Amino acid sequence: MSFNHKSIELLKKLISFNTISCNTNLELIRWAEFYLQQFGAETRLTTSPEGNKANLFATFKAHDGNRHQGGVVFSGHTDVVPVENQGWKTSPFELYIGNGNAYGRGVSDMKGFIAIVMSLADRISSAKLKVPFHFALSYDEEVGCVGVRQLIKDFTQAGFKPSGCIVGEPSMMQLVVGHRGQITYKCEIIGREAHSSLTQQGVNAIEYASRIITFMYQIGQEIINSGERYSFFDPGFNTFNTGIVSGGTVLNVVPNHCEFFFEYRFLPGHERLDQVERIIHYARDVLVPEMRKVYEHAEIKFTQVSKIPSFKAFEDSPFVEILKSVTGVNELNSVSYGAEAGIFVENGIDSIICGPGNIDQAHEPNESISLDQLMRCEEFIEKLITYYTL
Secondary structure: OOOOOHHHHHHHHHHHOOOEOOOOOHHHHHHHHHHHHOOOOEEEEEEOOOOOOEEEEEEEOOOOOOOOEOOEEEEEEOOEOOOOOOOOOOOOOOOEEEOOEEEOOOHHHHHHHHHHHHHOHHHHHHOOEOOOEEEEEEOOOOOOOOHHHHHHHHHHHOOOEOOEEEEOOOOOOOEEEEEOEEEEEEEEEEOEOEEHHHHHHOEOHHHHHHHHHHHHHHHHHHHHHOOOOOOOOOOOOOEEEEEEEEEOOOOOEEOOEEEEEEEEEEOOOOOOHHHHHHHHHHHHHHHHHHHHOOOOOOEEEEEEEEEEOOEEOOOOOHHHHHHHHHHOOOOEEEEOOOOOHHHHHHOOOEEEEOOOOOHHHOOOOOOEEEHHHHHHHHHHHHHHHHHOEO
């Protein structure tokens, strides 16, 4: 099979849109909507509450006119992670081809997949499809799978009931049927300011934050030392991670404020929120009373920021069996990262993760994807079109 160079042109265009999550994605979405409409797609947009971002849901109806019942969703997020201070050798928002690879922010995660499915829009449009095909492009996946919830709610209310969804996150084109869930939290510590020569008069918010973080680490070690493992996942246990800590003003002042963000990742069917509750109880029942002996208004606050459900494909899934038949691959895998697949499953849509590229390249400087992976993805989608063609 010869490579469809249209996909490279589309990838070049997609990469040129600076859709870091803090930016708008509207220009990309409007361009993609216009492109797909040229091949007969019916489109729906849902915008963020602020109006600066949007999801696109585009439908190619079946040969018999059916546009709502059954069918396949190709799902991809349009946002990418930041590039600052990463030491890129090429411009991150200009596609560069070299050494058998394509380079640019998002080529692997996950504009490569989007480019491939869009490049086959004319093929999909002209096929006598047994079922409708849908394209779902979402915003703000990288900050907690925000947009896809709105997208699914909208098309469900409009009567669309897809049978299956392919989330094109980088999986080296392996069939992935499971990933861990993720809950992120913000912890804010309010202490009392004092001169650093009189530390006994202050409540050091950073020190109390460090004690919570240390307690969290100890719980994580307990989980590891328990020996409980689930071999299908790597790692096969629940984990904690503190990712951001900020606080303090100058060295000679006892800081009265500190906040940090942490995440809890859990296996499907093993969302042990009691592991999180131990941290919250330790802060409120042990630390806060200690702090208030010095300052009565001291406080520790926990806020859930986002949640990505764990993902496990439906048992005895007909959709998974179809994809195994189409690809000739029988081995099923899991991934360590979170994705939108679990949200589709929560809404009754059987799902699988299968996309080009290596997750090791995602979020990295000089992000790349091999042209061979893009070709393998194209061959996969072509076979899927053939399978669903009369």
